[in-house]
Amino acid sequence: MRGVTGAFHELDTTVAAIEDLKKKRLGDVTVYSPTIRHELDHAIDAPVSVVRRFTLVGGLLGVSFGYWIAIWSSNYWPLVVGGKAFASWIPYTIIGFEVMVLVGALSTVAGMFINSRIPRLTTTTGYDARFSGGYFGIFIACDAAKADQAEALLRQHGAAEVRREA
């Protein structure tokens, strides 16, 4: 993927560059950050993560399965105790709850992996090892025509280093 990468040492200059890049519409912007910063979230203004839907669906499937397996197996091979129902929902709530947590949590992780596009074993254009350390990074995916403008903008905002990605 072609584009321009800028490495910033300061948070405020990174935020300013992102806000300017969004106004200029030079291309898709990817921001790299050593940690979560709300300032970056607000500047990027990305939509809310869809991971929550995976959580909801997984949790509902889990609780349904937990109750179902306990009720079905009780009716399939009844343990007959005089005056008592084969299936009793109160103790089965424990099974339903535990399976809800198990499937719901694992679905959440699956949702995170799918939406974050991980595991990824290939290198990513625009990434730099410093972005997990003390630097913030901005990668703009753009063609050569807009690359000059993007490069100038990153330098204007105080990027410590700017490089073109072929």
Next chain:
Amino acid sequence: MASVAHPVREGIRGPNIASADVQLPAVRDYEQVDRDIIATLGFTKKWFLGLSVAVLAMLIGASSWIYQIYWGLGQAGYEPPVMWGNYIITFVFWVGIGHAGTLISAILYLFRAGFRTSIYRAAEAMTVFAVMTAGLFPIIHIGRPWKFFWLIPYPNWRLLWPNFKSPLVWDVFAISTYLTISTTFLFIGLIPDIAVLRDKETNPMRKRILSILSLGWRNSDREWRHFAKAYLFLAAFSTPLVLSVHSVVSFDFAMALTPGWHASIFPPYFVAGAIFSGFAMVWTIAIPMRKWFKLEHYITLNHLDATAKVVLFTSLVVGSAYLIEFFIAWYSSVRAEQEFFWNRVFGQWWWAAWTLLLCNMAMPMSLWSQKLRRNPTWLFILSLFINLGMWFERFVIVVPSLSHEFEPWQWGHYTVSWVDMSFLVGSFGWFFMWFLLFVKQLPVMAIAELKEIVAPRMKHGHGHGHDHHHAGGHE
């Protein structure tokens, strides 16, 4: 610039009241966090010595297991009617220890308790290894460990399913879910930190292993956005899970018609005790760790003070539960219950009961003193006594109840055997072996979350120490 100087959410949520106590004034920037935490991964003589002691202790337990498999379960000191002894005691003890990790990483995260940030990784790892240790004991207890898969709920060859109304089946679901989710939580939190190690690594083989383990994490805004949401929901799931696990363990006792066990107070009593003992074990590992790894400016006295308040509170809850048990026995007018509780403190096992009352009720009262709450040496010593007291709490629940049931002709004895003690020693060896291996392979503190506390560099306006942080970690 306005979005930097005035984070949007600050105005909505108000100032973070927890943040004042958990700042890290001696940590200047992100690079220092990387340097300090990665420096803990270097091997030292003390570490090798510690690991050798742990492996030796584990081998003592392993040898006893072979001995017991050969000679049978009678070596475990079981004698009718006491057919549960050290193994269930130690099982409950380790499950309890495992509570603090997820409490710190999940519940305190949701409550935005800032002091969790420096200690939660070690506590999470402690949880996973404690539950792994606890999981050994049902397998040891069944006597024929190669049949352990009978514990897993699946139909046998006659298509007979386990009884889902049995507390022991609930236990299997609760513990296995807890282990899975705790391990997942630990690993998810580790991903960005493994990426830091990967990017700093120079050895090609190690770099490749870390690349695989980090799953190709790149710190992009997309990854952080989904990570934060997933972490929040994992915390939301883990919160009731923490409370449910020891409640379910308590049902193993409370569902049985045995004096001293059949009480509705057991679930909250067990959960409070688990948090109490778990925090004590966090001190047992975190206080030496902060000294040996020179992490005093990450785990500050403010952090220890905050954890001491949790221990003091849970001690009061546990102490109240002990007293309520005696009150209920008296108030119930059930003679068997009354005699049992009298026997608990003045009978054959009086020394065990008084040990637990001393360690769990009396000694933690020292934490009313701020001076002692901020004294790491005292907290470490106290943690050892609390660990001892909480093991004896489970001893007092299990042994006197089983040896002193309703009918006097049923009463019996239990003698702790050397095999029992070897397993106890072995369990500590097993636990500390895993923990010591962990601290030299992976960051013992959450690098990415520590960076959230440290003020980022700013070109204009404030930086390094200006309060831009929030307490709870990823939101």
